[in-house]
Amino acid sequence: MNIGIIGLGDMGRLYAKTFAAAGYPVYGCDLPANRNKLEEELAPYNIKIMDNGMDISRICDLIIYSVEADRLAQVVAECGSSTKYGAIVAGQTSVKTPEIEIFEKHLPADTQIITFHAMHGPGFQPKGQKLILIKHRAGDEAYKRMLDLFTAIETDIVEIADFHEHDKIVADTQAVTHVGFESMGTAWKEAGFFPWENASYVGGIDNVKILTTLRIFSYKAHVYAGLAILNPYARQQVKRYAVSESELFKLMIKEEEDAFRARLYRARDFVFHESRKPIMLNDTVMREFSLSQKPELQKPNSHLSILSMVDAWYHLGVNPYDNLICQTPPFRLRLGIAEYLFKNEELLEESIKTALYDKTIRGDDLEFHSAVREWSAIIGYGDMEGYKKHFNEVQSFFKGRLEEGNKQSAELIRRLMME
Numbered sequence: 377m378n379i380g381i382i383g384l385g386d387m388g389r390l391y392a393k394t395f396a397a398a399g400y401p402v403y404g405c406d407l408p409a410n411r412n413k414l415e416e417e418l419a420p421y422n423i424k425i426m427d428n429g430m431d432i433s434r435i436c437d438l439i440i441y442s443v444e445a446d447r448l449a450q451v452v453a454e455c456g457s458s459t460k461y462g463a464i465v466a467g468q469t470s471v472k473t474p475e476i477e478i479f480e481k482h483l484p485a486d487t488q489i490i491t492f493h494a495m496h497g498p499g500f501q502p503k504g505q506k507l508i509l510i511k512h513r514a515g516d517e518a519y520k521r522m523l524d525l526f527t528a529i530e531t532d533i534v535e536i537a538d539f540h541e542h543d544k545i546v547a548d549t550q551a552v553t554h555v556g557f558e559s560m561g562t563a564w565k566e567a568g569f570f571p572w573e574n575a576s577y578v579g580g581i582d583n584v585k586i587l588t589t590l591r592i593f594s595y596k597a598h599v600y601a602g603l604a605i606l607n608p609y610a611r612q613q614v615k616r617y618a619v620s621e622s623e624l625f626k627l628m629i630k631e632e633e634d635a636f637r638a639r640l641y642r643a644r645d646f647v648f649h650e651s652r653k654p655i656m657l658n659d660t661v662m663r664e665f666s667l668s669q670k671p672e673l674q675k676p677n678s679h680l681s682i683l684s685m686v687d688a689w690y691h692l693g694v695n696p697y698d699n700l701i702c703q704t705p706p707f708r709l710r711l712g713i714a715e716y717l718f719k720n721e722e723l724l725e726e727s728i729k730t731a732l733y734d735k736t737i738r739g740d741d742l743e744f745h746s747a748v749r750e751w752s753a754i755i756g757y758g759d760m761e762g763y764k765k766h767f768n769e770v771q772s773f774f775k776g777r778l779e780e781g782n783k784q785s786a787e788l789i790r791r792l793m794m795e
Contacts, residue, residue, distance in 0.1 A: 377521060378403065380436030382429040382455060384414055386498035386596075387468055388442035394502050396421040398528045405432055429455035436460060438525070442468040445602030446760060449478045456482035464488045464518050470550060470599075471607040472539035476512055488514035490522045493542065494531075495549075495704050497595060499786055507531040508702055510539050534701050544609045545699045549707040551603050551610035552617050552688070555751045556681050557589045557706065558600070558767065562747035564589075565773040567740055572777075575675040576737050580662035581713045582677060587665060587788055588706050590781025593774055597767035604755045605763060611756055616692050618752035621684035625745045628678070628731045629738070637728060640683060643690035644718045652697045654719070657712040657792055665788040678731035680741050682714050684748075705789045712792070 379395050381388045384406040396402045405426045406414055415425050426432050433439055433455045443451050448469060456479075459465060465487050467475040472491060479489050495506040507526055511519050526533050536542045564571050571577035571586050592600070604610050627636040648654075689696055696711050717723055730737060754762045771778070 377401075377438055377525070378436045379525075380404065380426075380432035380439045382432050382439065382441050382451060383443035383468075384410070384418075384425075385442065385444075387494065388440075389414075389418070390498050391440070391442070391468075391494070391502065392418065392423050393421050394529050395525070396423050400525070400528075403432055403436060405429055430458040433458035433463075434460055436463060438464045438466065438522075440466045440468055444598050445469045445471060445474070445606050446598070448475060449482075452478050452482045457484070459484055459487050462486050462488065464490055464514065464522065466491045466522075468492070468494065469606075470546060470603050471543060472510065473543050473608050474606050476539050479512075488518040490514045490519055491539070492522075492526070493546070493702075495702060499782065500705075503530040505531055506534055506701075506703060508534050508536055508542060510536050510542060512539060536701075542702065543607050545702040546603070547607050547609040547613045548689075548692075548694055548696065549699050549702050549704055551607055551755075552613045552685070553704070553707045553710050554592055554600050554603065555614050555617065555748070555755070556685060556710065557585070557592050558770070559744055559747040559751055560585060560681055561589045561593055561770045561774065562750065562766070563740060563743035565770050566747065567743045570774075570777070576677050576740065578675075579677075580659050581679065581682070581717060583662055583665050584657075584709050584713050584788070585681070587781050587785035588709050590774060590778055591785040592706060593767070593771045594778040594782040597764040597771070600767060601760050601763040605758050605760050613688070613692060614752050614755050617684060617688040618748050620687040620691060621680065621745060621748045624680065624683055624687060624731075625741065628680075628741065631732050633728075633732055636732060639687065640724075640728065643686045644724075646690045647686050647696065648715060648718050652695070655708065655712040655715055657709075657716050659716070661788070661791045662713075662716075664791075665784050675736070676726050676730040676734060678734070678737055678741055679717055679727045680731060680744055682710075682717050683727065683731070685710065686714050686718060709789065709792070 377400060379400050379402050381392050381404040384392060384404045392402050392404050402423045403426050404423055405428055411425055429451060439459065441448060441452060465479060465483055469475045470493055475491060489512040491510050491512060493508040494502060509522060577586060717727060754766060
């Protein structure tokens, strides 16, 4: 099976190399300006660089579009009519509703559409990583070829029958998860400090928060913008997260302890019901990974970002453990630290008391509240350029520590996943 990849960015190159290493003939193309560099990098893998996507489409049995989500319609419109008769076409975007609409509009009727979503970034090899496979318009033989392909590269295949179901789950595991960490990063930027230098952000849970935030900001803005704005289910879920955060923040500043506590306990009992199989993050491992030089100065934290997520899950009627079928490392870590907080009576009580009565962290919580509002509004308006601009400004603030944070977070993820 000849495999063609249109778009050789980070993920396109990763999968091109992986398929080639597994013995498949691989062809690829990208912008003309990148050709010489790509030929130099990919020649050792026997990956042939073609002039354009039309050349790829004519000769390949499997054509994978690995381009930015907001450019997909233009590229498929240009190349779709050249698709080889009966070929399989897939997309590598993380939001499938617009992708499928584009494929149905521009691809020949004989094209078999079997798309996929790799639930990891370019920093991880596909082997052992979750990969969602969605059969949309294809025969059984073509689908088996796709199953065989991803089995050959040893991915952890999860089959989902309908792309709408995929997008609903991914709205939680990616879009809302990213907004939570992006809001933390924005709050720290606006407050003007690095969290690893602040005593309120030292410790197991906060080590995970900081490293995951740095990990997210170490990647490209367009990836996260597409996830949030092009997913039709993301706006509703991000809005619910913002409402939960706002309502909890109001209870905090009014010091309405009974209502605050009752609301959190109700959410806890729903989300962390005894029937759920726990993740059980290892406290020792979480404490080991830190950018702070003075862990002994740790202060209590309200953990408003985590309280808001659990409250949002409750109000959406979402069981996040079900969504682990489309998990990403940041989502698993986020669910893991939420579980760690809500299942530890002493820590939860400390969080509640800090949220209600500790004025030393109230300013930070105000910055977080404002940041959630900002991100929710940008996504609600569908402002793709505004999202990228906002993201890049925060990214610049953390620029000096992103590489180290990404490296430590990768090792943290590896260690915690092994537990």
